[in-house]
Amino acid sequence: MSEKVITQKGSFKVEVEAGKSYYWCACGKSATQPFCDGSHAGSEYSPIKFEATETKTVGFCGCRHSGKLPMCDGTHRTL
Numbered sequence: 001m002s003e004k005v006i007t008q009k010g011s012f013k014v015e016v017e018a019g020k021s022y023y024w025c026a027c028g029k030s031a032t033q034p035f036c037d038g039s040h041a042g043s044e045y046s047p048i049k050f051e052a053t054e055t056k057t058v059g060f061c062g063c064r065h066s067g068k069l070p071m072c073d074g075t076h077r078t079l
Helices: none
Strands: 011-016 021-024 048-051 056-061
Touching: none
Parallel strands: none
Antiparallel strands: 011 056, 021 048
């Protein structure tokens, strides 16, 4: 498996809307962080779907090492 790209050591704070689906970039190469733009094509990575159950601000992982992907769990503090 190729190395995950750490986009940033911290979360991406995003306002999500209830009932909408979001596709988090698992490879770290997307130009539309934290969301997938298809840059993973040809790799072993696939985006992770996040379904918003309520409208609120959430923290998507920027380091790609969280234990709760696609959400940030603070793992970036140890990298």
